[in-house]
Amino acid sequence: MDVRLPLTSAGICLALLLSGCSPSDEKRQVSLEEKTAQFEKSLDAIQDPKLKDAVSELGGSLLLLERAQLKLDSKPVETEYGEDALAMLKHYPTPQALVDTYINGxxxxxxxxxxxxxxxxxxxxxxxxSVPAAFLFPHGLEWQSVTLSNKRVIAFQPEWSETDPGIQLSPSSSNLTNPDDLTVAYPFIEGLDIDKKKQPQPVSLQGKVEVIAPRRLYSFDLTKKDIGQTRTNDNLSVTLLTLTNNYAEIEYNNSAPLAPEVSETPLNPLIVQARDSTGQYITRAGSINETAAQIAFYRQQLAKMQQQKSWSEALEKQLDEEQRTFEKRQARRYSKVYFNGTIETLEVSMLDFSAATVTRKDLDLPVRHFDAETPDKAIEPLNLPVVVYDDQAATWLKGATLSEDQLKKNVSISQSVDDPSAARIEFTHLRSFNDELLGTSLNPGESPVSFFTEDARGKRDEPIELPPEAYQIDPLRGTITYDLNLFPETPAYAVGSMPLFLATVEQKTVDTRQLPKGLELKDNALVVNLKAFPAQDWRFFAKDDSGNYLKEILSVSHGANAQGRAQFAVHYFYGQPTRLETYQRTELATVQYGFEVKLDKADMTRLDQ
Structure with a gap:
């Protein structure tokens, strides 16, 4: 029996659960810790193993839900911008077309x-x-085997085995952020040197994929004016219950029954996005998908289980029937979604699974080898039968026209005084496309800095005379490190300037049928002569006839000489470029960022004696 809360759809990220609470929530935190301790104590008193497991599972889920609610409520509202989760769908005529692109690409x-x-x-x-985002539609990917160059087929196993003497295929341990990465492990023989290149090489990877495409997706645009209102489109409806500074409460429903082929599949049909007053999307902080009535019901079930002395089939049947009866009465589903920023408008989208297309495909994918740099001059084809657009390119390329004022406004200053002998001031700025074209010939010039004491009112007072070794400036990294051991007085302010760098970028658009010398298009691959178009000075973005930027698959630098300089680069795109945008750095300027920083106070007891 499964009486767990459906927390797998709660949208609670681990980082959030591990973060601290604000002081105003300390009492709630203490209460929750006490409740947890009491629950764990009650578990110890249960003798029946099955009953103990059931109580632990449901009670633990309720405590996790309460902890998540506390974390979400106490999390400071700090604006964090993200991407449109639906952008990819907007380029394809039907949900199924998106599925086909996902599989065939x-x-x-x-x-x-x-x-x-x-x-x-x-x-x-x-x-x-980007985590926690994922492909829009329910999907599954299962790897089965790899075929080697000697025709051997190595079956996939869920983890590497130390006792298996043969070649193994298992999930990669080197990239925990991508669970689909795999590793082919060759046997280790003590005292015998192995040339990996002489081992049988992976030629193709076998697996199977399944994707469920809904009949349609429909989006409701909501504001505070819609609170309490139900918006409907055919069989889909959404009610905005609450819309506050950083969260929204929503009820939603699909009045049509689920398609038979997905009636037993757990589905999350809701996608909620928000924009702030700038019109940009803000990222989600998490969500709670249980109503107060649901939580009360599960608490009742927990209390009933805690009153039992042992687990029985009759109890299991009773709890199952109660749960089915309760769920049938829940005509509408609920979600409380939190965001990292102040909500101006809400976009609530629903996937309509009243009809669905289930695509299943056996995969037999050739293993390709493209290094970022290669001495070879032969160009390998990589022409995939799909078109994919880069929806972030237009925003990213705004950095080509970055002004001096914009660059300065993006600067943030942080401090570290944990080690008084190496206290640190760091200047950083939001990375932009302009940074890509700065190159390596940077001239920071002078970076003067002076330290000052403060007067009785906390204002800047007299400068402190210091030996040169008391502080160190690294203008290229944007850091100032100072040793308080060498300060005759406690510094309170640092005043000076830190260099920033700004490229002047010239942009041109050319037809791919009339490319200048040094640029050549071979199918979906742009070949760039690096002598005519040095990589540190040039960038290239491709569009097709739709006017959208094509996503770059990868790039390879070819024909490196003894000095390590490549002769040409090849950029592969998802689709056929018809127009090319070129971006060239024509000038490089040093911009002085003047600052006055109130220094954080260090723990003077930690100074070297």
Whole structure:
């Protein structure tokens, strides 16, 4: 029996659960800790193993939910911008077209490993996802085997085995952020040197994929004016219960029954996004998908189980029936979604699974080898049968026209005084496209800094005379490190200037049928002569006839000479470029950022004696 709360859809990230609470929530935190301790004590008194497991599972889920609610309520509202989760769908005429692109755009790269006994395989998906985002539709991918150059087929196993003497295929341990990465492990023989290149090489990777495409997706645009209102489109409806500074409460419903082929599949049809007053999307902080009535019901079930002395089939049947009866009465589903920023408008989208297309495909993908740099001059084809657009390119390229004022406004200053002998001031700025074209010939010039004491009112007072070794400035890294051991007085202010760098970028658009000398298009690959177009000075973005930027698959630098300089680079795109945008750095300026920093106070007892 499964009486757990459906927390797998709660959208609670681990980092959030591990973060601290604000002081105003300390009492709630203490109460929760006491409740947890009491619950654990009550578990110790249960003798029946099955009953103990059931109580532990449901009670633990309720405590986790309460802890998540506390974390979400106490998390400071700090604006964090993200991407449109639906952008990829907007380029395709139907949900099924998106599914076909997802499957047909998948390929496998062989990656070199530092170990003589390992070869990594990286499945490359046509769409890029940032945690906790994922592909829009329910999907599953299962790897089955790898075929080697000697025709041997190595079956996939869920983890590497130390006792298996043969070649193994298992999930990679070197990239925990991508669970689909795999490793081919060759046997280790004590005292015998192995040349990995002479081992049987992976040729193709076998697996199967399944994706469920809904009949349609529909979006409701909501503001505070819609609070209490139900918006409907055919069989889909959404009610905005609450919309506050950083969270919204929503009820939603699909009045049509689920398609038979997905009636037993756990589905989350809701996608909620928000924008702030700038019109940009703000990221989600988490969500709670249980109503007060649901929580009360599960608490009743928990209390009933805690009153029992042992587990029985009759109890299991009773709890199951109560749960089914309760769920049937829940005509609408609920979600409380928190965001990192102040909500101006809400976009509530629903996937309509009243009809669905289930796509299943057996995969037999060739293993491709594309190194970022290669001495070879032969150009390998990588022409995939899909078109994928880069929805972030237009925003990223705004950095080409970055002004001096914009650059300065993006600067943030942080301090570290944990080690008084190496106290630190650090100047950082939001990375932009302009940074890509700065090159390496940076001239920071002078970076003067002076330290001052403070007067009785906390205002800046007299400068402190210091030996040169008392502080160190690294203008290229944007840091000032100072040793309080060498200060005759306690500094309170630092005043000076830190250099920033700004490229002047010239942008041009050319038809791919009339490319200048040094640029050549071979199918979906742009070949760039690096002598005519040095990599540190130039960037290239491609569009097709739709006017959208094509996503770059990867790039390879070819024909490196003895000095390590490549002769040409090849950029591969998902689709056929018809127009090319070129970006060239024509000038490089040093911008002085003047500052006055109130210094954080260090723990003077930690100074070297």
């Amino acid at each position: 998948l390929f496998v790269l062989q990656k070199d490993s530092s170990s003589d006994y390992l070869t990594d395989l990286q499945p490359v998906f046509p769409f890029t996802f």
